[in-house]
Amino acid sequence: xxxxxxxxxxxxxxxxxxxxxxxxxxxxxxxxxxxxxxxxxxxxxxxxxxxxxxxxxxxxxxxxxxxxxxxxxxxxxxxxxxxxxxxxxxxxxxxxxx
Amino acid sequence: xxxxxxxxxxxxxxxxxxxxxxxxxxxxxxxxxxxxxxxxxxxxxxxxxxxxxxxxxxxxxxxxxxxxxxxxxxxxxxxxxxxxxxxxxxxxxxxxxx
DNA sequence: TTTATATTTCTAGAAAACTAGAAATATAAA
DNA sequence: TTTATATTTCTAGTTTTCTAGAAATATAAA
Numbered sequence: 001x002x003x004x005x006x007x008x009x010x011x012x013x014x015x016x017x018x019x020x021x022x023x024x025x026x027x028x029x030x031x032x033x034x035x036x037x038x039x040x041x042x043x044x045x046x047x048x049x050x051x052x053x054x055x056x057x058x059x060x061x062x063x064x065x066x067x068x069x070x071x072x073x074x075x076x077x078x079x080x081x082x083x084x085x086x087x088x089x090x091x092x093x094x095x096x097x098x
Numbered sequence: 099x100x101x102x103x104x105x106x107x108x109x110x111x112x113x114x115x116x117x118x119x120x121x122x123x124x125x126x127x128x129x130x131x132x133x134x135x136x137x138x139x140x141x142x143x144x145x146x147x148x149x150x151x152x153x154x155x156x157x158x159x160x161x162x163x164x165x166x167x168x169x170x171x172x173x174x175x176x177x178x179x180x181x182x183x184x185x186x187x188x189x190x191x192x193x194x195x196x
Numbered sequence: 197t198t199t200a201t202a203t204t205t206c207t208a209g210a211a212a213a214c215t216a217g218a219a220a221t222a223t224a225a226a
Numbered sequence: 227t228t229t230a231t232a233t234t235t236c237t238a239g240t241t242t243t244c245t246a247g248a249a250a251t252a253t254a255a256a
Binding site: 113142143144145146149150153164166167168 | 243244245246247248252253254
């Protein structure tokens, strides 16, 4: 993963509402959660929440899938794992062993 | 780790210059690197770099230690590991197994 | 004790992000 | 085909962040 890709993902995780959205989605599993469910949990105005979800989606951390009137948000585990790997690659070379 | 603590750390990692600083420090090990060395590597004006380092320091990802005229910047591995754990806790409960 | 080196703090303009109300769109139900 | 539900897009004011030059501070060397 390149530094620009990683830093933009971290940037979007660097907001309490967005990080909350993301952890809720990650915990929800591959089925995801409807936007409305996130809204209930987080008590944020619709337009604000929508804006935050769009940012998470724009960097590939979340995908959206429509089922009728309901839009499901789904965490992208592959991206998350790549991000974890990025931190761990940097982390655990010689540095931690010293 | 609480969500506010985690999100502020991610926020500071969410800038290409700062993420570069941090990965350089992580790779450098517990001895850290002088500010001047980071400046040489990254070719960013002193005041700009200083500002970015201050932000990383403010959230506890970096510590600074002076040796004469030289200020060493040192990655805080404990904090980094806590951050990785935060992502992994959220990640690998039931979600990934499904 | 003057000069050089290393780095920060001050400052302020420019750019970006945050927020939420109002209007619009998409879909389904009546 | 009118109405209700789910969600987004538009908009604009407010706040925050970014950037880098100039001045200041800390320390060491001459």
